[in-house]
Amino acid sequence: MSTISDVAKRAGVSTMTVSRVVNGTGYTSADTRARVESAITELGYVPNALARQLRSKRTKTIALVVSDISNPFFTTIARGVEDVAAAHGFSVMYCNTDESEAEEEQYLLMLIERQVDGVLLVPARSSGASFRLLHAHRMPVVVLDRRVAAHDVDSVRCDSEAGGYALTRHLIELGHRRIAVLTGRRNVSTSVDRVAGARRALEEAGLTLDDEMVHWGGFNFGKLNQADGHRMTQEVLAAEGACPTALFCANNFIGFGAIRALREAGLRVPDDMSVVAFDDLPEEWVSEPFLTVAAQPAYEIGHRAASRLLGQVSGSHQPTGENVVLPFELIVRRSSGPPRTASVTPLTAASA
Amino acid sequence: MSTISDVAKRAGVSTMTVSRVVNGTGYTSADTRARVESAITELGYVPNALARQLRSKRTKTIALVVSDISNPFFTTIARGVEDVAAAHGFSVMYCNTDESEAEEEQYLLMLIERQVDGVLLVPARSSGASFRLLHAHRMPVVVLDRRVAAHDVDSVRCDSEAGGYALTRHLIELGHRRIAVLTGRRNVSTSVDRVAGARRALEEAGLTLDDEMVHWGGFNFGKLNQADGHRMTQEVLAAEGACPTALFCANNFIGFGAIRALREAGLRVPDDMSVVAFDDLPEEWVSEPFLTVAAQPAYEIGHRAASRLLGQVSGSHQPTGENVVLPFELIVRRSSGPPRTASVTPLTAASA
DNA sequence: TTGTATGCGTTATCAC
DNA sequence: GTGATAACGCATACAA
Numbered sequence: 001m002s003t004i005s006d007v008a009k010r011a012g013v014s015t016m017t018v019s020r021v022v023n024g025t026g027y028t029s030a031d032t033r034a035r036v037e038s039a040i041t042e043l044g045y046v047p048n049a050l051a052r053q054l055r056s057k058r059t060k061t062i063a064l065v066v067s068d069i070s071n072p073f074f075t076t077i078a079r080g081v082e083d084v085a086a087a088h089g090f091s092v093m094y095c096n097t098d099e100s101e102a103e104e105e106q107y108l109l110m111l112i113e114r115q116v117d118g119v120l121l122v123p124a125r126s127s128g129a130s131f132r133l134l135h136a137h138r139m140p141v142v143v144l145d146r147r148v149a150a151h152d153v154d155s156v157r158c159d160s161e162a163g164g165y166a167l168t169r170h171l172i173e174l175g176h177r178r179i180a181v182l183t184g185r186r187n188v189s190t191s192v193d194r195v196a197g198a199r200r201a202l203e204e205a206g207l208t209l210d211d212e213m214v215h216w217g218g219f220n221f222g223k224l225n226q227a228d229g230h231r232m233t234q235e236v237l238a239a240e241g242a243c244p245t246a247l248f249c250a251n252n253f254i255g256f257g258a259i260r261a262l263r264e265a266g267l268r269v270p271d272d273m274s275v276v277a278f279d280d281l282p283e284e285w286v287s288e289p290f291l292t293v294a295a296q297p298a299y300e301i302g303h304r305a306a307s308r309l310l311g312q313v314s315g316s317h318q319p320t321g322e323n324v325v326l327p328f329e330l331i332v333r334r335s336s337g338p339p340r341t342a343s344v345t346p347l348t349a350a351s352a
Numbered sequence: 353m354s355t356i357s358d359v360a361k362r363a364g365v366s367t368m369t370v371s372r373v374v375n376g377t378g379y380t381s382a383d384t385r386a387r388v389e390s391a392i393t394e395l396g397y398v399p400n401a402l403a404r405q406l407r408s409k410r411t412k413t414i415a416l417v418v419s420d421i422s423n424p425f426f427t428t429i430a431r432g433v434e435d436v437a438a439a440h441g442f443s444v445m446y447c448n449t450d451e452s453e454a455e456e457e458q459y460l461l462m463l464i465e466r467q468v469d470g471v472l473l474v475p476a477r478s479s480g481a482s483f484r485l486l487h488a489h490r491m492p493v494v495v496l497d498r499r500v501a502a503h504d505v506d507s508v509r510c511d512s513e514a515g516g517y518a519l520t521r522h523l524i525e526l527g528h529r530r531i532a533v534l535t536g537r538r539n540v541s542t543s544v545d546r547v548a549g550a551r552r553a554l555e556e557a558g559l560t561l562d563d564e565m566v567h568w569g570g571f572n573f574g575k576l577n578q579a580d581g582h583r584m585t586q587e588v589l590a591a592e593g594a595c596p597t598a599l600f601c602a603n604n605f606i607g608f609g610a611i612r613a614l615r616e617a618g619l620r621v622p623d624d625m626s627v628v629a630f631d632d633l634p635e636e637w638v639s640e641p642f643l644t645v646a647a648q649p650a651y652e653i654g655h656r657a658a659s660r661l662l663g664q665v666s667g668s669h670q671p672t673g674e675n676v677v678l679p680f681e682l683i684v685r686r687s688s689g690p691p692r693t694a695s696v697t698p699l700t701a702a703s704a
Numbered sequence: 705t706t707g708t709a710t711g712c713g714t715t716a717t718c719a720c
Numbered sequence: 721g722t723g724a725t726a727a728c729g730c731a732t733a734c735a736a
Binding site: 355356357367368371372375377399400402403404405406407408 | 712713714715716
Binding site for chain 1: 353396398399400401402403405406411421422424427428430431434443445446448461462464465466467488489490605607608609611612615633634635636637638639640642643687
């Protein structure tokens with residue numbers, strides 16, 4: 001409630017002297033400093049960050065714009081971001097777009113209004129509109145998790161194609177030949193890349209990935225993921241022709257939805273159907289880890305991206321359009337096993 | 353980058369006219385309004401929220417201060433808060449204290465500096481220092497999740513005592529007589545109340561809750577919950593005397609840690625040991641719900657608390673010190689069952 | 705070592 | 721209907 005001039009009056013000095021004491025800039029005699037400091041504590045003075053930021057044109061704040069911060073993958077990214085930010089005295093604002101392009105634009109406008117120093121963005125829009133907007137306001141930005149067309153934007157993500165390849169290859173090595181793919185929206189790079197990786201593994205083994213075996217998720221990639229995994233699995237089970245022996249799920253939530261649908265259909269995992277997925281869950285949140293997954297280095301993605309962004313903010317780093325692609329980790333658990341009726345000899349044995 | 357005066361110059365009007373157009377206040381002729389609006393789009397003008405907030409003394413921002421926003425319980429609370437805030441045009445700042453009193457004070461100071469309009473607080477400090485600080489700066493506050501001594505602060509929480517009673521009563525009805533309690537820190541009301549509820553259920557059944565059967569978690573209630581559940585369970589198993597047949601865990605994470613420790617010890621749930629816990633996990637995050645829990649209405653806690661806070665912010669509601677206590681829901685799943693050697697007839701049968 | 709004048713971008717208040 | 725002026729609280733630039 002009290003302002004810098006209240007403190008100045010009480011200490012019998014000018015506001016500038018108070019400012020210097022508060023910020024530790026310039027010279028102040030020990031005597032006046034003591035007077036100012038006691039005035040500060042007596043009044044319970046707390047500087048007004050708005051005025052300070054308006055004047056200095058720096059808010060010491062960055063934003064993290066993701067589809068859904070309650071998704072453990074993004075939560076872990078957020079931890080990485082926060083640790084870097086805190087180490088540099090920055091705060092983080094979190095924004096959920098729910099994968100909506102309209103929400104994304106609205107949030108970016110809000111962030112520009114609030115003069116944040118930079119933005120970490122998981123883009124919901126495949127168009128370059130967001131980057132044009134940010135660029136027009138000279139707002140530093142680093143993209144997380146996804147490939148983007150913009151060639152002058154730095155990005156940090158995991159290798160989705162290779163992860164899709166590894167998970168599928170794992171299934172093939174177990175003896176699976178018919179594998180259904182459950183993925184996200186068509187205009188999100190991770191959805192596309194993971195399917196591409198799966199296709200590469202299948203074709204390398206002399207198999208093909210028919211279009212009817214690829215199920216693309218609905219509009220709500222973020223919130224309704226599990227519902228989509230559930231629905232897509234029902235579609236797979238209801239489809240004409242031979243049923244697959246394994247499901248490749250493009251993320252954790254889809255995987256859980258799939259498992260739920262399988263259970264409801266009276267099928268057991270992995271006996272009746274193997275399930276593999278992208279993303280892992282923190283150990284604290286599961287009573288017993290079950291899913292075979294390609295785990296992404298989420299904390300590191302957040303950490304690296306935030307470091308780059310703060311580099312841009314401080315001017316020590318210019319955006320070069322570099323794309324950092326981090327490796328995944330394949331974790332084999334109990335949700336994947338050999339198909340009940342191995343139609344052919346497992347690949348590993350055959351190639352031995 | 354462009355300011356209100358750039359727009360004014362371009363449209364050939366004063367800054368006040370631009371301000372009126374932007375905010376939709378006062379009268380403006382359709383003609384000038386059109387000129388101003390085209391100037392705005394031509395320049396890509398975005399108002400500076402800092403200047404606006406400095407002038408109007410309102411930031412349209414509230415803060416949510418919790419121990420760990422990656423905890424699903426708090427994530428769900430956050431959704432409830434965000435929905436209310438968004439409906440009123442407010443933004444939400446999230447802060448993690450990691451259950452540290454020092455972090456809490458630091459964050460509150462930061463929020464006061466930034467002039468947020470109000471604070472939703474899950475207090476890590478049992479002292480009233482935080483409330484005194486907030487009160488000194490006329491900062492509206494509503495407490496979430498926990499009981500506090502301060503008598504003039506509104507709060508919204510779940511009935512921990514009754515939940516502890518219900519979970520324990522459920523175990524007793526199954527035939528359990530020796531029940532170990534794994535809870536959190538002694539100075540957090542939820543930890544204490546849940547133990548009190550368990551004790552009431554036991555005493556009502558003519559049993560007692562010996563101190564050696566109650567295990568209090570370590571300092572890091574937030575981050576290291578699971579580690580604590582794991583450690584405390586090992587203590588239970590290593591203790592002298594008769595081993596309990598059931599574990600009451602004061603939250604989800606403790607429960608998962610306990611189950612992990614039991615599995616490592618070669619014990620099966622619920623055959624060798626029943627486990628019940630507080631808090632439930634969103635359906636999307638589990639392949640198969642397993643834990644018997646007292647589920648808290650987390651979304652509603654956030655929703656109600658945010659509504660009250662915004663009432664205070666707008667001046668339509670004065671803090672009355674009212675404590676809203678919401679009911680829990682008992683969800684019985686597979687982690688609880690009758691003890692292997694039912695030493696006595698189950699209570700329900702006995703009382704029939 | 706300390707103080708004065710000025711401006712950050714916006715809006716409230718009062719004129720016209 | 722519209723504009724001039726001042727003020728929000730602080731920090732930069734310069735002066736003393």
